[in-house]
Amino acid sequence: MYEVVLRIEQPSACAKATYGTETTIELWCNDHCDLLHVSGTTGAEGLGYLEEIVGVQELLVEGDERLAMTETCLKDRETDTIEPYLARHNCLLVPPLRYANGEKWCRVLALDSSNLTELYRDLVDEFPVTVESKREIASVPGDRPLLTPETAIAELSPRQQEALVVAHEMGYYRIPRETTTTEIADEMGIERRTLEEHLRRAENKLVDGIVEFY
Template sequence: MHEAVLGIEQPGAYADATAGTDTTVELWCNDHCDLLHVGGAGGTAVVEHVEEAVGVRERLVEGDERLLITDACLKERADDNIEPMLAAHDCLLVPPLRYSRGAKWCRVLALDPASLTGFYRDVAAEYSVTVESKREVESVAADRPLLTLDSALPDLSARQREVLLAAAEAGYYRIPRGVTTAELAAEVGVERRTLEEHLRRAENKLVASLAEYL
């Protein structure tokens, strides 16, 4: 299989909303509505664009991060000729769609590199297109389309998580280190050897779970 990530300067509500901002919109389409993750400074203005274009049914806000469920699907309100081009060249669109810098960024998958080339030529004939990356997909584990951070993280105990977070926040992993294990142990309220054991076990779980994706 072969993959390309393309930035397509196709006018649209979500793409236009990100123009001139540092905000990124990720889209999972559900036909009747959209699930959007809006991240970065300027998110308030982007959400206003979304509300005007399709409406917002529900939202969660945490700092500069926003999770939105829209009233309707953007495809119902605007024509999009990208999907017919994908079908014509037997290409797949891997979600989520990403909108940033005024463009729509598509992760496109094809069995034959010639299919990707044909899709690119058709799109480039109508829009300005930037090729962000292209590669051959050779690994199952590292290329799961729906891989999330939660699915990759190991199951840490409450104590291991507490110790690991305390170490990161105190600068234990900086170069040079900002804190010793003795100082960390005093902060957490355990013996130094106990803290070091929790830390080693947490680190071992993290490395073992993430190594297959590297």
């Protein structure tokens, strides 16, 4: 199996909402409605533009992060979608679609690399396309095509997981930080150095598990 990440300058409402801004949008299509994760300092404006098109029935806001459930599906309002190209070349889209600076980011899987090549040729005839990355997925156990919670945290010890969760809940990873390692250690009833060691090991494992997907 093969995977490619493409950046496509294909007209769409989400692409227009992010063009020339700091807004990024992740979209999960569910046929009857969409789930949108909108982030960035200009995210409110981007989401407002989309709300006028498909409506928003549920919205969660935290800082510059917005999670919205739309009233209708964007795919029903647009003709320029990626799906017909994927079906034509027997390729599979890995959600979510990601939009940034007017470009659509797509992760695509195919059993044969020639399918991805033909997909690229088909798309590039219509739109500017950039191949961001391409790789062969040789085996599922050691190189899973999807990033899941299991792939990211499976190697963390229970104490490392607890340290990471408590640090997050107390605002250690917010900007600016809302707590110190001393306060987190006191909350957990352990020494500061022990807490910092747990965090360093947890962060190192998480970063090692994530960077292979970029």
